[in-house]
Every structure is written in C-alpha cells, then in structure tokens.
Amino acid sequence: MTSTLRLDSNVQPTMANDVSDRLSPNQMVNLSHENTMALACVADSVVTLTDEAQLDAFMTNYTETGVDLPLFVLSGGSNVLLPTQLKAIVLQPKMRGITMTAQTDDHVDIEVMAGENWHELVVYTVNQGWYGLENLALIPGLTGAAPVQNIGAYGVQLEDCLQYVRAYHLPTRTWHHLTKADCEFGYRDSIFKQAPNTWLISCVGFRLHTDANKILASYGDVQTVAQRYAEQQGRTQAVPADVMQAIIDIRQQKLPDPKQLPNCGSFFQNPIIPQAQFTTLQATYPTIVGYPMPNERIKVAAGWLIEQAGLKGGGIAPIVTHQQQALVLTNHTPYQATQDDVATAQSYIANTVYKKFAIQLSREPVWVNADSSIGYDEHVA
Numbered sequence: 001m002t003s004t005l006r007l008d009s010n011v012q013p014t015m016a017n018d019v020s021d022r023l024s025p026n027q028m029v030n031l032s033h034e035n036t037m038a039l040a041c042v043a044d045s046v047v048t049l050t051d052e053a054q055l056d057a058f059m060t061n062y063t064e065t066g067v068d069l070p071l072f073v074l075s076g077g078s079n080v081l082l083p084t085q086l087k088a089i090v091l092q093p094k095m096r097g098i099t100m101t102a103q104t105d106d107h108v109d110i111e112v113m114a115g116e117n118w119h120e121l122v123v124y125t126v127n128q129g130w131y132g133l134e135n136l137a138l139i140p141g142l143t144g145a146a147p148v149q150n151i152g153a154y155g156v157q158l159e160d161c162l163q164y165v166r167a168y169h170l171p172t173r174t175w176h177h178l179t180k181a182d183c184e185f186g187y188r189d190s191i192f193k194q195a196p197n198t199w200l201i202s203c204v205g206f207r208l209h210t211d212a213n214k215i216l217a218s219y220g221d222v223q224t225v226a227q228r229y230a231e232q233q234g235r236t237q238a239v240p241a242d243v244m245q246a247i248i249d250i251r252q253q254k255l256p257d258p259k260q261l262p263n264c265g266s267f268f269q270n271p272i273i274p275q276a277q278f279t280t281l282q283a284t285y286p287t288i289v290g291y292p293m294p295n296e297r298i299k300v301a302a303g304w305l306i307e308q309a310g311l312k313g314g315g316i317a318p319i320v321t322h323q324q325q326a327l328v329l330t331n332h333t334p335y336q337a338t339q340d341d342v343a344t345a346q347s348y349i350a351n352t353v354y355k356k357f358a359i360q361l362s363r364e365p366v367w368v369n370a371d372s373s374i375g376y377d378e379h380v381a
Contacts, residue, residue: 031086035077036140037365038262038334039342043086044069049093050115052168052175052202059173062089071170072372073200075114078141079149079264079365084338088372093144095202098124107210109163113203114144118151126244130208132161134244135216138251140258140265144201148192149364150185154219154247159185163205170198188269188364196366196374212239222246254325262331263322267346268302268361281357302361303327309352319345339367 031041049055062071072088074080094115102109108130112121118141122133135156139146147165151158162185165178176182184191192199215238217223225246226238233242256263270291278290278298285308289301306312306326313323318333319341329345331337350361367375 029090031074031077031082031090032335034074034092035080035082035264036258036262037077037081037264037342038258038331038337039082040084040336040338041082041086042084043072043090044088046090046092049091049095051095055091055093055168055200055202058091059168059170063173070197070372072197072368073170075145075148076117076140076142078139078258079145081264081339081342081365081367083368083370084340085370086368086372087370091200093142093200093202095144101205105210107207109205109207111203111205112143114142114201116143118143118146122244125208126241129210129212131210131212131214131240132156132206132208134240135219135222135247137244137247138255143204147183147185147190147201147204148366149188150183150190152188154222155216157185157187159183161206161208163207165192165201165205166203167192167199167201170200187272193366197372213237215240215243217243217246221250225249255328256322256324256330261322262334263328264365266302266327266364267329268306268327268350269364270299270302271305271359271361272297272299273359274298277358300359305353305357305359305361306349309349309356311349311352314349315345316341316348321349 027045028042029046031043031046032038035041047058049058067089070088072086072090074090074092095113096115097113098116098121099111100108101111110125110130118136119138121143122137125131126134135154136151136158139151139153146158147162159180162180162183164180165183166175167178168175178191182191184194192201215226217226217238222243223238226242229242229245230236230238255265258264272293275296275298278288278300281288289304290298293299303326306321311321312326313321315321315329318337319329319331322328322330329342346363353359353361369375
C-alpha cells in the first residue's frame with residue numbers, strides 16, 4: 001500500500017539555473033537566524049532544495065561550472081555551531097511530505113521527507129495512532145538531521161524505529177538507499193556524522209507500531225507525569241499520547257525554547273566510563289547519576305557533573321549554562337555572539353569538570369570551521 005498522507009510545498013526553491021549567478025561577490029547570506037544557537041554567521045551562498053530533482057540539476061551545474069567553493073549541508077541548524085564567515089555553498093534540504101508505504105494490523109511504514117519539522121512529525125504520528133517516536137517529542141530540528149546524530153531521549157533512539165535513509169553522496173553524485181545497518185548508528189553517532197559534508201539526506205523511512213498499550217516510560221519522571229495525564233482522561237493505564245505529553249511538559253520545564261533563549265540543545269554528551277571508575281567516584285559522591293551500559297561501563301549524567309562543579313547557570317558570558325538544565329549552553333547576545341564565545345565557555349566548563357571528576361566531556365553539536373570542514377577536538381580540554 002502506498003498513499004500520500006500529507007504534502008506541503010509552501011517553500012519555494014531559491015536555486016538559480018546557473019551556479020555562477022548564485023556566487024557574485026555580493027552574494028553573502030546571513031545565517032544568524034538559521035541556527036538555533038543564534039551565532040553570527042554569513043555564508044558565501046545558500047541553495048534551498050525542495051525536491052530531489054533540484055539537487056541533481058544543481059550538482060550537474062556545479063560540476064560543469066567548476067565553482068571553487070566547497071558544499072556544506074545545513075538542515076534546521078539545531079545541532080550546529082557555525083563560524084562567523086562560512087566560505088561555502090550551503091545546501092538546505094527543505095523537501096516536504098509524509099507518505100505511508102505499507103500497513104498491517106501491527107505496524108505502519110512511513111517515508112518522511114527531510115524538511116519536515118521533527119516535533120510536528122512526532123505529534124502527527126501519535127495523533128494517527130502510530131507509535132514509537134513519542135519519547136522523542138520536542139527535540140528541535142528537521143527530520144533530515146535526525147539520523148546524523150541518531151537523536152535520542154528518555155530511553156529511545158532514532159534507530160529503534162528507523163528502517164532506511166535515502167541520501168545523496170556528494171563526492172560521487174549518486175543516490176543511495178541506506179539500511180539501518182548501513183547507517184552505522186552509535187550513541188549520538190552515525191556514518192553521516194563520521195563523514196561530514198559527504199551525504200545529503202532527502203528522506204527517512206520509519207516502521208511504527210499501532211499498539212496503544214505498548215509504551216516506554218521508565219526514564220526519570222515520565223511514568224508519573226504520563227499516569228497523571230491518563231487519569232485525567234479517565235484511563236487507568238498510560239498510552240503513548242500520555243507519554244508524549246509528559247515528555248513535552250518535562251522538557252518545557254527544564255529546557256529553554258530556542259526561539260526565546262538561543263541554544264542548541266544538550267551541549268555535552270553523557271560520558272561513558274568504566275564501572276570501576278564509577279564505583280570509585282560513587283564512594284566520594286553517593287548521589288552521582290549513572291546508567292548501566294554494556295561491557296561493564298556506565299553512562300554518567302553530564303548535567304549532574306556540571307551542576308556539581310558549581311556551573312549551573314555559570315560559564316563565561318555571553319555563553320552560560322541554563323538555570324534549569326546545566327547540560328544546555330545558552331546564548332545571551334543572540335546574532336552577535338560568535339563561535340569563539342562558545343569555545344571559551346566550552347573550554348572553561350570542560351576543564352572545571354575534569355579537574356573535579358577526572359571525566360572528559362565531549363561536545364555534542366557539530367563544530368563547523370570557516371572552510372566548512374568539521375572540527376572534532378577544537379577547544380576540548
């Protein structure tokens with residue numbers, strides 16, 4: 001069964017027929033409002049893509065013209081740290097649409113275009129009675145960026161529901177159908193993150209279940225809040241819609257809205273350390289928060305480490321941790337603060353935590369250099 005459920009084509013392409021027309025000396029484009037951290041950034045050129053055929057046409061023109069500028073793929077800008085000047089052609093995948101491709105009594109398969117807003121997708125699927133994504137509610141960004149980080153929250157990762165990714169391989173100018181195994185998912189990791197500026201994701205395929213009694217609500221306060229919603233609706237047991245609403249409430253209480261206070265979500269990954277090291281720390285810090293992982297390792301809550309280091313609400317202005325969630329770095333001079341400001345605050349926080357706990361924090365958002373290459377170890381203690 002294949003049926004188009006929703007298709008939005010309100011975004012109009014901004015791609016010129018001739019690549020050279022997009023690259024005149026005055027073609028600088030302000031990207032300060034295109035990243036949720038609201039860092040000051042201008043790029044040499046931006047190309048907005050609303051269907052896959054446009055990308056094929058652009059790449060042919062780009063190759064034939066021989067433009068001496070690298071390509072950089074920018075989705076919703078929710079997990080990226082942009083430089084003050086980005087010397088590249090920025091490709092923005094804004095394809096829209098959600099299509100059901102198969103349906104059984106137990107599940108539905110859907111294909112979601114890269115430009116669909118992630119949170120709106122979660123709400124839409126739950127309202128349709130298709131479940132599996134509800135724990136990932138209120139994560140900012142677009143669907144096409146979700147596989148890059150293998151986004152996750154409250155015990156669920158994207159890979160749990162993902163079937164495939166359709167993506168364009170920029171170096172070879174070829175389209176690929178990548179299975180979940182092909183994507184090489186790890187904790188906040190994937191083949192797309194490992195090989196940046198190599199892939200442009202156009203759509204993602206998901207398999208979602210239809211069992212309203214199947215939920216995952218054991219993480220944090222989710223069960224308690226979800227149960228309260230269920231009882232308010234006269235139900236004795238929580239359903240996926242209750243879990244989704246619970247997570248929305250919890251996130252709204254703890255996390256700042258990027259539209260009101262610029263941020264890029266969780267800034268530091270939860271570090272994974274050996275069980276022996278965790279046990280040693282636990283003797284000194286009995287309240288340390290950790291979650292068991294395979295191979296006798298423990299995932300430690302980075303927010304707890306930062307808070308215990310006395311940095312909740314701290315940092316180096318204008319980049320400071322949020323008062324309600326120390327894991328989130330916020331920008332208090334939006335559209336003026338730069339990548340350098342973030343680097344200063346990041347180094348200060350990471351150094352302080354390491355001195356206290358001997359645990360190295362790793363940055364979660366993608367660091368983009370001025371030449372569009374990706375930085376990995378810059379400004380890490």
